[in-house]
Amino acid sequence: GQNIDQPTEMTATEGAIVQINCTYQTSGFNGLFWYQQHAGEAPTFLSYNVLDGLEEKGRFSSFLSRSKGYSYLLLKELQMKDSASYLCAVTEGSNYQLIWGAGTKLIIKP
């Protein structure tokens, strides 16, 4: 069946690096999205991976291993404004249905 697992909560220090993992079990995998969501606000698109490897976008990078059903989001030089939930989502099947993880709440401490 469809399943996406992310840690519920993580804590990191301002200026440090944090890696948020996402594992998935789906049939007919197409691609994987990462979104950021501040409390009470709309999710915003961060990255999309369809091929194995690392995609870098400024302070944020996302990695995908399709054979392992695994992805991570790497956040560098953490800032207080990075405190948010990070949502992993996978598209699968011929209709590109989007399956969402429950999200990882990231808390940044000074």
Added chain:
Amino acid sequence: DSGVTQTPKHLITATGQRVTLRCSPRSGDLSVYWYQQSLDQGLQFLIQYYNGEERAKGNILERFSAQQFPDLHSELNLSSLELGDSALYFCASSAEQGPFSDSPLHFGNGTRLTVT
């Protein structure tokens, strides 16, 4: 600004009532998605429309219905409201039938529904 517009921002109503939430997608986007997010919960997919036609259905209750109009705006109707329906309701849009790298979902700011 994502370009997706949702109205109203806030809605307070009583149990048993009916409300309509409205969404205007980004210019050029043909797909509209509706999601429900209860406090500290994940996004629950309700329904998707593409170019006026229902394309995918999630965990949408029978008390809820939606449609997409010829001008591509969409409405989500919630009836016989219960306390448990209190949540943030997000609309999202994408250019294509499904989300891709050059057509990710863009979310509106949501409608916060409170049922008392």
